[in-house]
Amino acid sequence: MKHQQLNQRKNAATPRGVGVMCNWFVNRAENATLWDEEGNSWIDFAAGIAVLNTGHRHPKIVAAVEKQLQAFTHTAYQVVPYESYVALAERINDLAPIEGPAKTTFFTTGAEAVENAVKIARAHTGRSGVITFTAAFHGRTLMTMAMTGKVAPYKRDFGPMPASVFHARYPSEQHGVSVDEAMASIDQLFSCDIAPEQVAAIVLEPIQGEGGFRPAPTEFMTRLRALCDQHGILMIADEVQSGFARTGKLFAMEHHPQVKADLITMAKSLAGGLPLSGVCGRAEVMDAPAPGGLGGTYAGHPLAIASAHAVLDVIQEEKLCERAEHLGQHLREVLHLAKARNPAIADIRGVGSMIAVEFCDPQSGAPEKALCAAIQQRAMEAGLLLLTCGQHGNVIRFLYPLTIPDAQFQQAMEILSHVLTAE
Template sequence: MDHNELEQRRKAATPRGVSVMYDFYASKAENATLWDEQGREFIDFTAGIAVLNTGHRHPQVVAAVQKQLAAFTHTAYQVVPYASYITLAERINALAPVQGAAKTTFFTTGAEAVENAVKIARAATGRPGIITFSGAFHGRTLLTMALTGKVLPYKKGFGPFPGSVFHARYPNAQQGISVEESLESIEYLFRSDISPQDVAAIVFEPIQGEGGFNIAPEAFVNGLRALCDRHGILLVADEVQSGFARTGKMFAMEYYPQAKADLITMAKSLGGGLPISGVTGRAEIMDAPEPGGLGGTYAGNPLAVAASLAVLDIIEQEQLCCRAQTLGAELVEVLQQSRIHCPAIADIRMRGSMVAVEFDDPATQKPDAKFTRLVQRKALDAGLMLLSCGIHGNVIRFLYPLTIPNAQFKQALEILAQALKS
């Protein structure tokens, strides 16, 4: 197929609002390798935006989906239920770091999970208000755009957004926002915009994804928990990007043992490449909506449920939480060594294999998105795919499959080291 012809067809058939990062088209993929339609080979450090912690087409995922495909593909769980949905819920209930007995319900996308977490919180508290944070990303629906703390490209031209949503400041040492200032910004909202008695939930990412892989300090999360307990507010952890072994634990909230969330949202790597999301929470809170208040035609699709059960098996059998710690440490070592010849490196952040490097202009100390794009281009020319993030577009996030072969990972790190030489 002619590449230029395909590009013309894409532009004629699909809207410009669906941006495309690369100018090539996928033809096949295996674990951490992707081939384009011209047969070129790339090491995939994007993982479909954190969807492929277990890699492209893991054999156990493929086998599970094929087995389910031979049985049935859809009934709508709310019409005719199936046992695999219940089994997956039971397994996640046992894994999720929530206080006491837990329950789980499934959906299709991360945005759906976040929206339903808001619905559940409002039903449980009888309150309308939601507080989120600057730099947050929670989805592209109208409600999740309102929750999101980044205007371009997500919110521009799409308002007005649903009301009763307020943004506090997320702590960020690189930007000079302390834990104390962040918690005080919530207290300021209570004084200026909404009474705490009208707030249903505080929704936050333990590690901001699109915001730049900013890691929530323990004091901040403990402060949120204390504030929520004081005012009867529910704490919602958005783990859509950070869940399922990426951080070296099944969920990033396991790093905060004194501050368990009331609700946790999940998606992305749960399905190993198939679309599925979920909300897990304290049983009494999850039971707040009336029967029929939760669900969706494709929610908890049986093919995706089968894939998810396989993903949980793979994480356990291949010890991917431990592997995430090992690979992340190796990557950070390369990044630290690169500081010698790359003065643009302003910060390196790591929690397991949720790793990011931030670039500033050495002369001005301002965020340097141009240099970030240069590193991406140099890496791509050598066969390594990288993703950027951050409010200023000056952060590269690393989302390699945790199943990547050691030799291929070493090759990728060599490419990265060369790309960082300025």
């Protein structure tokens, strides 16, 4: 009854454009567990859409934020700076897979980070063009919406889009797009839409998030880097969803050690639940905008900065990169056993604990969006919260906190096995 009343209030007070998945309201959370207003609990395999690699309310993060609360909560860094911002930039500069000296600046949301990376690239190159990829997701602001490679629900009704944004094909073995075809699609853009000398940056997710957890092959990354070097184009790696131990590395770009991005965007699990994003890149590129060209009232908020310091400590101390590999291997085993019993499971893919399962009709190969939604609903009814993704909504992604206790993870695997193979 309480949820029914809250939903009535929600529908009356907030617009329908904010799509809400659950019809229940959270009351409290701890590590990998959510409790609603009526005392029911769920194992959280959504983690606020990849924000909580370190779990809900990690004690070290809570302590760091509480300590900062006792000092000051806001000055606006570009008015009165604080050491913790500088220290976090130094840590990120040391950790991010950037070639040579690096610099980092902080913002509030992932979309802000991506927009500012484009600004930095344009300032450095003096060019305007941006190339992104099909199925990409870069945000919901006007510029990042144009960069996103999916119309519904992100771009529908919101045109016209900003100019000088073009989409190439993202390689995907499951969807029949080879590395050669993906590279050829960029060549076609150069022939038909924009000269390479006008392109400031090529922006890609090393593992697509909303697009269905599709990892970029190393061959593609290598050839893309060579193409960028050939034409003086910057490579921007959007690691908003893939960063901070989810893939078994601090950054997904580390899975391609011979390939270095010029700029890396980050957000989500950077600050363990507090809003913080950043752009890290080659120092000479990062210094291109003039003073005042970057920033924001809440950019690099001190509470979020304190939380991010604690996140980096936890990832290191609790060996969360190694744990991502361990948990991901267990999940893969469960999914492959389910695949033997469910012919609609068309693909199991991902890296570390950034894993997804795709559902297609076994006869026609058509996307099985309805089946995917039904499995998600069965899981929720059984106490497991899952998220879908993919261009056709037929992919389930797994975003559990990497701090989840072993016993609870095993409980989730049992629920998952049941809902994937239930008749």
